[in-house]
Amino acid sequence: MTQRPSPPAMAAALLPWLFVLLWSTGFIGAKFGLPYVEPLTFLTLRYAIVLVLMAAVVLVLRAPWPRSARQWLHIGVSGLFVHGVYLAGVFTAIAHGLPSGVTALVVGLQPLITALVAGTLLGESVRPRQWAGLALGFTGVALVVAGKIASVPVHALLAMLVPAVVALAGITAGTLYQKRFCPTFDLRTGSVIQYLPCLVATGALALATETMQVRWSGEFLFALGWLVLVLSVGAVSLLNLLIRRGGAVHVASLFYLTPPATALIAWAMFGETLGGLALAGMALTAAGVWLARQGR
Numbered sequence: 477m478t479q480r481p482s483p484p485a486m487a488a489a490l491l492p493w494l495f496v497l498l499w500s501t502g503f504i505g506a507k508f509g510l511p512y513v514e515p516l517t518f519l520t521l522r523y524a525i526v527l528v529l530m531a532a533v534v535l536v537l538r539a540p541w542p543r544s545a546r547q548w549l550h551i552g553v554s555g556l557f558v559h560g561v562y563l564a565g566v567f568t569a570i571a572h573g574l575p576s577g578v579t580a581l582v583v584g585l586q587p588l589i590t591a592l593v594a595g596t597l598l599g600e601s602v603r604p605r606q607w608a609g610l611a612l613g614f615t616g617v618a619l620v621v622a623g624k625i626a627s628v629p630v631h632a633l634l635a636m637l638v639p640a641v642v643a644l645a646g647i648t649a650g651t652l653y654q655k656r657f658c659p660t661f662d663l664r665t666g667s668v669i670q671y672l673p674c675l676v677a678t679g680a681l682a683l684a685t686e687t688m689q690v691r692w693s694g695e696f697l698f699a700l701g702w703l704v705l706v707l708s709v710g711a712v713s714l715l716n717l718l719i720r721r722g723g724a725v726h727v728a729s730l731f732y733l734t735p736p737a738t739a740l741i742a743w744a745m746f747g748e749t750l751g752g753l754a755l756a757g758m759a760l761t762a763a764g765v766w767l768a769r770q771g772r
Contacts, residue, residue: 589644
C-alpha cells in the first residue's frame with residue numbers, strides 16, 4: 477500500500493508551479509499598465525510601494541535584519557540584478573514593441589546559460605538527463621512563440637531585443653549570485669534590502685530619460701496593484717524560497733514554463749488563440765522541465 481505524501485510535502489511540491497503561475501502574470505500586468513506610463517516610471521512606482529509595504533511588515537513583525545555589512549551588500553546586489561536589471565529590460569522591451577512572447581523566449585535562455593556556468597561558479601553538476609531536459613524545454617519555448625517572431629519587423633527586431641537580452645543577463649546573474657553569496661536570508665527584511673537599490677537606480681534612470689508622467693486609470697491601478705502584491709511580494713518571495721531550497725539549474729528550469737503559461741493566461745483573458753504548434757510547444761516545455769528537475 478502506497479503512503480500518501482504529507483501535507484507539508486504536497487505544499488512544497490506545489491510551490492514551483494505556483495511560482496510559475498504568478499511569475500507569468502507579470503507580462504499581463506505590463507500589458508495592462510504600460511499604455512499609461514513609461515516603463516522605468518512604472519517600475520519606480522512599483523518599487524516605492526513595495527518598499528513601504530514591506531517596511532511596515534518588518535516593523536510590525538520585528539523581522540531580523542542581516543548582522544553583517546557584507547550580507548547587506550550581497551542581498552542588495554542580488555536584488556539589483558534579479559529585480560532592477562531584469563524588470564527594466566523586460567518592461568522596456570515590451571514598451572518598445574517587442575511581443576511579450578518573444579521577450580519571454582529571450583529570457584527563456586536563462587536555464588541554458590545557468591547550466592553552463594553553474595558548475596564553475598557553484599560546483600553543481602549537470603547530468604546528461606538535465607541537459608536533455610534543458611534543450612527540450614528551450615525547443616518547446618521556441619515553438620510557443622514562433623508565430624510571434626514573424627510579426628516583428630526585421631529592421632526593428634535587433635533594437636527591441638537589446639533590453640530583453642539585458643533582462644536575460646540580469647536574471648541569470650542575479651540567480652547565480654544569490655545562490656552563491658546569500659542563499660539564506662529573512663524574506664521580509666531581505667525584500668526591503670533588495671528593492672531599495674532598485675528604487676534608487678531605476679528612479680534615477682527614469683528621472684534622466686523619461687517624462688515620469690502617469691495617466692491614472694482603473695486599468696493602470698489594477699496593473700500596479702497586481703504587480704506590487706502578486707509579483708513583487710508573492711512571486712519574488714517564492715523565488716527566494718526556491719533558490720534557498722534548490723540548485724540553480726533546478727530553479728532556472730522553471731523559467732521555461734513562463735512563456736507557455738503566459739500564452740495560456742493571455743488566451744483566457746484576451747482571447748489570444750493558441751495553434752497546434754503552440755500546444756505542442758507547451759507539451760515539450762513541460763516534459764523538458766520535468767527532465768531538468770530530475771536528480772534533486
